[in-house]
Amino acid sequence: MWRVDQVFLARRGMRVEVTCSLVNDQGGLRNLSITAPTDDPTQAVRHAARFIAGKGNVSGARQARVRWTREQATTAQDALIRDRALEDEFLDEFEETLAAVRDQQR
Template sequence: MARRPRPGQRPPHEPIRATSMWRVDQIFLVRHGQRIEVICSLVNDQGGLRNLNIVAPTSDPVKAVRHAAKFVAGKGNVFSARQARLRWAREQVVTEQDELIRDYQLEDEFLDEFEETLSAVRDQMR
């Protein structure tokens, strides 16, 4: 039997859903020698946050971003990457102004590969 909250007491939290849908909010790139780490910040429909770290086996930022997009879209529960902001991580910037600069070309590369992979995954599910 479920207990009712006493007056002045907060109601119990809603249960966590087993399947939450996530979207890519921000993407950060970090150089590690000959490789690039791509950190994708995900947000779900209930306000939850999660980071996915992917180390791409390349030093080319375009290939690294496309590699990460395939990985993230292949997860199955990430539904969108539209309006995701892409920046180099704080360690990579030279001036404080660099922190504010978005790389629109790499954002487009990520979104294109994400949409292609997501489309292929959906086609396989049909």
């Protein structure tokens, strides 16, 4: 099973691209990208959380860090700053969708 480790946001015109970095217990790493149909970062992370949790092979997103990509940061320090409000939005939506998927599988 995979889990979400980090979430990166990047503006692409009028949309927000969300890249989720997934890791597993064997040390595997893979990235899933989705372009949200909105320019609102909150709606974009919620959209991405529904997409990732709906895959069915991702077990969790606890402690997933959300941050903007380097080209979106104005200084090097900005690239290190986590967006905790968006982290909460992502985790809430992920957990809700994952619970719904698990209920359907029963």
